[in-house]
Amino acid sequence: MEDNKVLRQQLATMRQSFFDEGILDKHYVQVEELEDKDNPHFAEEVMTMFFRDSTKLIATVEHALEKSPCDLPKMDKYLHQLKGSSSSVGASTVWSAINKLREILKDGDIERFKTQFLCLRDEHEKLKGNLEPYFQLLRQVGPVETAQRPM
Amino acid sequence: MESGFASSSKGFMENVDQPHVLAVDDSDIDRKLIEKLLKNFSCKVTTAENGPMALEFLGLGDHQNHSNISKVNLVITDYCMPGMTGYELLKKIKESSVMKEVPVVIMSSENIPNRINKCLEEGAQMFMLKPIKQSDIKQLRCHLMNCRS
Numbered sequence: 001m002e003d004n005k006v007l008r009q010q011l012a013t014m015r016q017s018f019f020d021e022g023i024l025d026k027h028y029v030q031v032e033e034l035e036d037k038d039n040p041h042f043a044e045e046v047m048t049m050f051f052r053d054s055t056k057l058i059a060t061v062e063h064a065l066e067k068s069p070c071d072l073p074k075m076d077k078y079l080h081q082l083k084g085s086s087s088s089v090g091a092s093t094v095w096s097a098i099n100k101l102r103e104i105l106k107d108g109d110i111e112r113f114k115t116q117f118l119c120l121r122d123e124h125e126k127l128k129g130n131l132e133p134y135f136q137l138l139r140q141v142g143p144v145e146t147a148q149r150p151m
Numbered sequence: 152m153e154s155g156f157a158s159s160s161k162g163f164m165e166n167v168d169q170p171h172v173l174a175v176d177d178s179d180i181d182r183k184l185i186e187k188l189l190k191n192f193s194c195k196v197t198t199a200e201n202g203p204m205a206l207e208f209l210g211l212g213d214h215q216n217h218s219n220i221s222k223v224n225l226v227i228t229d230y231c232m233p234g235m236t237g238y239e240l241l242k243k244i245k246e247s248s249v250m251k252e253v254p255v256v257i258m259s260s261e262n263i264p265n266r267i268n269k270c271l272e273e274g275a276q277m278f279m280l281k282p283i284k285q286s287d288i289k290q291l292r293c294h295l296m297n298c299r300s
Contacts, residue, residue, distance in 0.1 A: 027282045034187045042187065049180050080231075084260050085180045088282045 007141045028090030044135045050089045057082045093123045171195045175205045175228035202235030230259035245274045
C-alpha cells in the first residue's frame with residue numbers, strides 16, 4: 001500500500017508538471033472529468049485516439065513537404081483537422097505550434113514553414129514522451145477507489 | 152412518452168426522461184467526447200460521422216423512412232465537415248416537414264459572427280464554441296427546457 005502511495009504522489013507530480021509546462025491545458029481536465037467507474041480509462045482512450053491521428057497527420061505533412069511543388073491547401077486541410085483535435089483534448093503547445101504553422105502557410109514561405117514544422121514535430125514528441133509513461137503508471141496504480149479501500 | 156415527432160410546444164428535456172440526441176461530427180475524438188458529455192446528462196446518444204448519414208438516420212435520406220422521427224429530441228452538429236457542412240444539414244432538417252421542429256445546435260471551433268448569425272437565422276437553436284465543456288451542456292439543457300416555440 002505504501003508503494004502505491006509513493007506512485008500516486010509521483011503521478012500527481014507528473015500530472016501537475018504537464019499543466020505547469022503548458023503542454024496540457026484546462027480542456028484536458030474536462031476530458032479527465034468525463035471518467036467514471038464505467039469508463040475508468042476514458043482520458044487515456046481519448047489521448048490514444050489523438051496520438052493515432054496526430055502521428056499520421058504529421059507524417060503526412062512531412063511527406064507532402066518532400067514533394068515539389070508542395071500542395072499547400074491539402075497541407076492546410078490536415079493542419080486544420082489536427083488543430084481541432086488538439087484543441088478538444090487540451091494539447092495546448094501542439095495547438096499553438098499548429099496555429100503558427102498555418103499562419104506561415106498563408107504567407108507561402110516554405111522555408112519558414114519547414115522550420116516551424118520541426119517545432120510542431122518536437123512539441124508533439126514531447127507530449128507523447130510525457131503522456132505515455134504517465135498512462136502506464138496510471139494503469140499500474142489503478143483507480144482512486146482501489147487505493148482508498150481499507151486493508 | 153410523446154407521440155409523433157418532437158412537439159413544438161414542449162421544451163427539449165421536458166417530459167422526456169432520456170432525451171435522444173443525434174450528434175454529428177467528422178472527428179471521432181469529438182464524437183467520443185460529445186457522446187460522453189451528453190450521456191453524463193442522461194441523454195441517449197446516436198452519433199453520425201457526416202451529414203448524409205445523419206439524414207439517413209432521421210429518415211430524410213434517400214430511403215424515406217420515418218421510424219426514427221419520434222425518437223430524436225435534438226440534433227447537435229459540427230459546422231465544418233467535408234461534403235455537407237453542419238449549416239447545410241441544418242437547412243435540410245428545417246426544410247423537412249416532419250423534422251423541422253427538432254432543435255438543431257451547431258458546434259464550431261471558430262468564433263465567426265457571420266457564421267453564427269447565418270446559423271441562427273436558418274433556425275439553429277444555439278451555437279456552441281468548441282471545445283465543448285460540461286457547463287455548455289448544462290446551459291444547453293436549461294436553454295432548451297425553457298424554450299417554447
